[in-house]
Amino acid sequence: MTVDPRVALQSLVAAFEEHLAAAAARRGEKDPAVEDAYLAIADAFEVYEEVLYDAYGEVTPLEIYDDEEEIDEDLLDEDEELLRRPDFRVDSDSYESGADDTEGSQPRPQTRSDR
Numbered sequence: 001m002t003v004d005p006r007v008a009l010q011s012l013v014a015a016f017e018e019h020l021a022a023a024a025a026r027r028g029e030k031d032p033a034v035e036d037a038y039l040a041i042a043d044a045f046e047v048y049e050e051v052l053y054d055a056y057g058e059v060t061p062l063e064i065y066d067d068e069e070e071i072d073e074d075l076l077d078e079d080e081e082l083l084r085r086p087d088f089r090v091d092s093d094s095y096e097s098g099a100d101d102t103e104g105s106q107p108r109p110q111t112r113s114d115r
Helices: 005-024 032-056 073-084 092-097
Strands: none
Touching (some): 005 032
16 A cells, blocks of 8 residues: 555654644653654654655655764765875864865864874
8 A cells, every 4th residue: 555645744744743742841851752752753754755755756855863873884984085095184284273275175183193
């Protein structure tokens, strides 16, 4: 049985509304109603994303994160690759002075030897 994307969207909007109501009536930092509503958003979003893709081949620009902060392995791989490049270096003068790099690159991090 296929779910209509409009129905899935309505369920997602309803989950957001329930979360708002639970947040407004929060009874402490670890209120189970807020946590349940939070999880309901995630569940409804996953259904919506799936049926949207199945029906139209489209996705949203949103992503669901677990409560535990997960490290994005792809970003770690990119950072590791950058650090292993033979041309990677830290220019402490421009980093410490806050000089504006005219080439448009990101400021380089400070190394221990720069401190």
